[in-house]
Amino acid sequence: MTTSAFSIVHFEFLCWAALWTIGLSAIALVGGSLLGFVIALARISSNKSLRWASSLYIQLVQGTPLLVLLFLLYYGIAVFVGPTIPSIVAAGAGLTIYASGFLAEIWRGCIEAVPKSQWEAAECLALRRSQRMVHVILPQALRIATPPTVGFVVQVVKNTSLASVIGFIELAQAGKLINNSIFEPFTVFVVVAAIYFGICFPLSAWSRTLERTLNVADR
Amino acid sequence: MSPIVKLTDVHKYFGTYKVLEGVTFEVPRGGVAAIIGQSGSGKSTALRCINALEAIQGGTIDVCGHAIQDPELNRRALRCDVGMVFQSYNLFPHLTVEQNIMLAPTCVKLMRKPQARDLAHQVLAQVGLAEKAEHYPEQLSGGQQQRVAIARSLAMKPKLMLFDEVTSALDPQLTGEVLKVMEELARGGMTMILVTHEMAFARKVASQVIYMHKGTVWETGSGTMLDSPRTAELRSFVNNGL
Ligand SMILES: Nc1ncnc2c1ncn2[C@@H]1O[C@H](COP(=O)(O)OP(=O)(O)O)[C@@H](O)[C@H]1O
């Protein structure tokens, strides 16, 4: 095995892997948001069995390590459908489920943080439940939800690295592969960390801007 | 003339705790009823029962032809007929004054935006706040916020207005400006039920004073009842309250 120094080729490989990290995060967040929002609504629904089922879902997802969830989807499903499913599908599904369980609980909390008196005022104006939700509660919950949601998004970006265990090559795994060949762990992983930072920092910065804008709207 | 609101032997429990114990009174069209009484006597609960915010366990309440005790009650139709204003204003903080007022007419009555905006300006003028349409609630004083809350209710053209201690969070000067708006409403013929600690206002504006004590209507009569109470309880309430 030839040992060479960290080069532009390695850097390009890392950037390419970073795209997979971003792509996987995006899949997890879009899927997780849609599913999580529906589950958050089910969680505060007036229907008892809906509340119960969504609560169970959240408990199960939050109580299962993401690693186990990924193994389960990748190897477990294969037992039933025959050949193993592509790792991107298993990783996307696993992270989607993971994100939905946490986002649902974060958002439920934010919706419930809007004072009861706001519900009541809207009710006294003859708004139906869905109108109260859309026009009165959700806009206020959105403001409350921004910081914890972005905080969680950053967690998701970092947790995509777990997808490497089912053969998905993303940023962390790419770093490991490069290091296996050139044995320059410090250089390689500093670069890897810098790229993660480059992805996550704009998110936090954007969150702060958003918070300010939303606060202005609430002035 | 048939009453707009009629409570008959209303009983209300929170769990096993009895809050209303056979409340009976009625308010005719255009009447102004002032509910007074010690804290905890069930005034707010009575008001909330009238607007079906609380369920009752006994008796009947008729509000503009809606039977509140009916399990099939159409709550949205009821709320179109009844406006309610709270001590804590409860304006929507993310909407401007104008948007606060336009929301229900556009959502519930499907009014078009331009008409709703005209309506908003009209009710704002009525409470003396025409120039505040573009402001957000937190840019207003408490008294102004409360007047916006009244305007927001008025925009739905209610047949009955309920006020629950709407001036209790305000200092005397701001209280005055809110009471003035309410007095004008009463003079304009609005049927109103108000829970209040403002004895002078009750005496002057109310066509009927209802003194509640321990979940019942202890004594009721015209404003002059406050000058010559029949019961010892009202006498001591009036003396301590003044
Ligand atoms: N949601 C509730 N649950 C339990 N008890 C309540 C509730 N609301 C009011 N009460 C009780 O009912 C009684 C009457 O309350 P309320 O109608 O608010 O009185 P008032 O408005 O005359 O001060 C009080 O003892 C109060 O503690």
Ligand SMILES: [Mg+2]
């Ligand atoms: Mg009260």
